[in-house]
Amino acid sequence: MRAGEATAALAMLEELAAVAGDDLGHARERVQRHAADIGTGFRIIGEDSERPWPVSPIPLLIDADEWTRIERGVAQRADLLETILQDLYGAAQLVERGHLPATLVTGSPYFLRPLVGLTPPGGYHLRFVAVDLGRGPSGEWRVLADQLRAPTGAGYALENRLAVSRTLGGLQGRLNVRRHAPFFAAFRDGLAAACRRSDPRIGLLTPGRYNPSYPEQAHLARYLGLLLVEGDDLAALEDRLYVRTIGGLKRVDALWRRLDPRLLDPLAFDSHSRIGVPGLIDAWAAGNVVLANAPGAGVLESAAFGAFLPQLATRLTGADLMLPNIATWWCGQEREAQHVAAELPSLLLSSAFGARTLGLPGEAAVAGADLSEAQRAALLEGMAARPQDYVGQEIVRLSTMPVVIADRMEPRPFTLRVFAARDRDGRWQVMPGGFARIGAHPDPRAAVMGEGSWSADVCVHGSDPVAPVSLLPAVDTLHVRRNPGTLPSRVADNFFWLGRYLERGEAMLAVIRVMLGNSIDADAGAALGTATVGKLVNELVGAGAAPAPPSLRRADLTQFARTAMEARADGWQSVAAINAHAQRIAGGSRDRLSADMIRLLDAPFPTHRGLLDRAGSLQRRYAAIAGLSAEHMGRTAAWRFHDLGRRIERAQAIARAARVFGATGASLDDLSTLLDLGDSQISYRQRYLTGIARVPVLDLVVLDPGNPRALMFQVEAIRDHLARLPVLEDDGMAEAQQIEATELYAMVAPEQAATLTGELLLAVEQRLGRLSDAVARRYFLQGAEPLRAGGLTLA
Structure with a gap:
């Protein structure tokens, strides 16, 4: 040395x-x-x-x-x-x-x-x-x-x-x-x-x-x-x-x-x-x-080209290769094929063109000395039939380094x-x-x-100092820009559905936790009434999370909740399955997600002993992901699609929950469940000290624009996102997705809690579905059809 x-x-x-x-x-x-x-x-x-x-x-x-x-x-x-x-x-x-x-x-x-x-x-x-x-x-x-x-x-x-x-x-x-x-x-x-x-x-x-x-x-x-x-x-x-x-x-x-x-x-x-x-x-x-x-x-x-490069170097450049090849014999030449066959135990055998070849165990190279007698015979037979498919090379002995x-x-x-x-x-x-x-x-x-x-x-x-070079230009020559660059339609689609799946998983998890008696409302007792539990079960069954339980007894409900949370087979859209969808989507856009976000999304499913403990761990993970997206993602178009997906999914969930648990004649258990699903128990207790009543509950979870979990808050956020995303025309006219958002706002904004009906809430759910479709048609360009559509910008 x-x-x-x-x-x-x-x-x-x-x-x-x-x-x-x-x-x-x-x-x-x-x-x-x-x-x-x-x-x-x-x-x-x-x-x-x-x-x-x-x-x-x-x-x-x-x-x-x-x-x-x-x-x-x-x-x-x-x-x-x-x-x-x-x-x-x-x-x-x-x-x-x-x-x-x-x-x-x-x-x-x-x-x-x-x-x-x-x-x-x-x-x-x-x-x-x-x-x-x-x-x-x-x-x-x-x-x-x-x-x-x-x-x-x-x-x-x-x-x-x-x-x-x-x-x-x-x-x-x-x-x-x-x-x-x-x-x-x-x-x-x-x-x-x-x-x-x-x-x-x-x-x-x-x-x-x-x-x-x-x-x-x-x-x-x-x-x-x-x-x-x-x-x-x-x-x-x-x-x-x-x-x-x-x-x-x-x-x-x-x-x-x-x-x-x-x-x-x-x-x-x-x-x-x-x-x-x-x-x-x-x-x-x-x-x-x-x-x-x-x-x-x-x-x-x-x-096989390695056998010809030394001569080609001399012929084409007039100089020998500074870095020589390992010795190589292509069996497409008769003399070389005979040499390889004779020296088989001391050579490395491989496919000439990188494909599976008769007599070779796989696509990788193999040492002739490592072949059994039967394998060696099969290899020689293959070489005799198609010699051009084989290459023999010397076996290189490598120097070592510490590890x-x-x-x-x-x-x-x-x-x-x-x-x-x-x-x-x-x-x-x-x-x-x-x-x-x-x-x-x-x-x-x-x-x-x-x-x-x-x-x-x-x-x-070496001995010469190395300048601290960066890939970035000098700070005094760098052109300042706040536009993060081009957002492909596929990436926008991914961010949109990542938001939807995360919100969907969190909403489903909330239903499971409430059903198992995890309400933070201490006055509601140890368990919910049978009618309310039945509605919660129907929500999960309707979402395709699990098959209906045989009864509403605690043991059957626990098994039902376990399936709805953890099933990974039979086509059930459990929380675990929804998480897997989110992981796959995020994996396709990891160049735009932080390492912390990727780490949380890729984290293994919780294995805590108790079902509620596992649910609580998942809930904290959802909260951490939501916090990262809210506080650490720049307000780019990618973030807007992610948040738009969240808002549409959350709006649909709260409209459905209000329709099921907030109907005329709703019980105290129903209303308490609605507050839990809307994550609004604490807000309600701070605002109303006299107990739970239907009209104030509906106002808080549906119509209050200051409640970030309320339907109205989601509707306003949806309209704002679509107003800020790019449009194709410069005539100032609203596009289809913006029209849907404006009409959705017009449906919800004038309403009063006392006159809110299930029919209106169902219409809101349907409008949200049409809005999602309009967003997809406008922004998530796929296939040949959008290429023939008018108004596309070519720049």
Whole structure:
């Protein structure tokens, strides 16, 4: 170890000791807590819930001189790959002259024939690439794989840096660790420079919340100031791309795509795709939208290309690869196939084109030595039938780095993913560090390590001070704005229904708590009358929360309440099911929600021993979420849709409760229940000291505009929100949703409690349903029909 490396390692260990004390596990727990606070997570395919991102408290340290060699090697490789892509989709001279086998190109599912002859906007196929590197025991770096289709991990590298910086606070300054912000700024500027408009709108195209790296995508979109969009958010019209927003259709100039290229456009590629954008490739071919990376770049991800890159580098650039490939043999050539068959026990076998292949246990690479005799025979049989589908590679032995296991440090093998992006001048900028994947076992073979079980920050350090660069411009040049930007229709839809589901769950929980005798009205006795309990049961049955109980005895009611609160199967819309709906919706808009909000929504269902205790815990969670939305969300259009959903749902609930429990002849139990469901017991007691009476109760829970739980308060809030949300026309005339809100206000405002009827309250419920439909028709643009509607703004 050189003197500089020893000094850096000592500084890192000193920082780690300051955090860990006498237990290294403390450092691991602390960095994991910081990662959770940032909102870092990932999903395993097939699982509904996210897992916390596993980050080690010990970073990988690389000195600036060694990093310079890596940086130059990655940039050289990216330029070579770009040159090859331009030829494959252009003149195709590499194939014509025999430098590349045609089968190697056309056999790949990622070679997209419809794009041959098309020049990407800005002239480049590649704008963001990743290279996986392995360091051997003697310190040499070699390329394990190229990531070109939709490279993942840049967001995790950023999040690792944030978590480790918060844990080892002094390390950045002591070692002059190079920052990530300039890299991301260069990438964003490079995308903007390739667009045809001077102030372009750039989006990050995600497959959606069920994608394994969706949390990373949301974090990147937020950090870079990009619009996080899904295929349904976008529409292609007249060779231009637009995003559906609450203000109509808005022009999109560039997409950083994380969607499989074959699914991008059902008109150009896979006609079965339901997450792409019909017509997107036409807009791209016309030069009106930049795609990073261009579709078709994935053809070079094939492991088989590694066998040809060294010769291509010499032929096309006149220089050897600075970062050599691991030795690779493509079995589509007879001599190479014979070599792989003969040396099978000492090689790594994989699919040439990344698909399932005869004789291989799965899509991942497998060491020949790990195969049984029967598996080896099946593999050789498959290779004889279709040799072009197989690749043999040398098995790389990796160097190790320290990781905290339990309360001690142990060595583990690692790989390094490095990212490069084009800046505004088209030059490659390499992220200083990337992120390291750490193997779960001490075995140093890359094949055994697989994807790894931990990740680590990668710190490039040197003697030169590092300026505290931020992604934001200087404070004296930043243009002040109070408009938070474009709100896609899908996001508005999500926020609206998130509010409705949260309010619906809280209202249902209130019915359950009252039914079980949790009224705070001490004068009402230990239990409600049978007639009132029957009405509460009917409310839950009518809402589809649970099947009707066999009787109104306490045991049957308790089981009925348990089902209404916790049922997760058989189609019942229990509180737990409603919470699950809210979680799914919030997961699709996490780039616009705080970490605290996400944490509360994702919290597991309470497991307290008593049913009322579980209900109380849920009620406090609902209150915390409502408090966050009321006091911590900016008054943006997104918040207005969230609050609008809450107000519509609460208005429907209180109108229904007043109709059922406040009718003429209502009992004291009915009226007390109405106050409980309207969360107005305390307000009523403070205002009236002589007991419960029907008219004042109705006035408080229905008509009092100063009571935040009253129907009138909701009606006024609904009208105000719709007056402030954008309209499509500038003629000053009210739109359909505003007309519905005004007529709703006119129905309720003149009423008096003494003459309030059930018929009017039922009419109010129905009007609220029509109002919700009008909001959806106007703002939640989906499918092709809205594209033909008049008045849509194209900007």
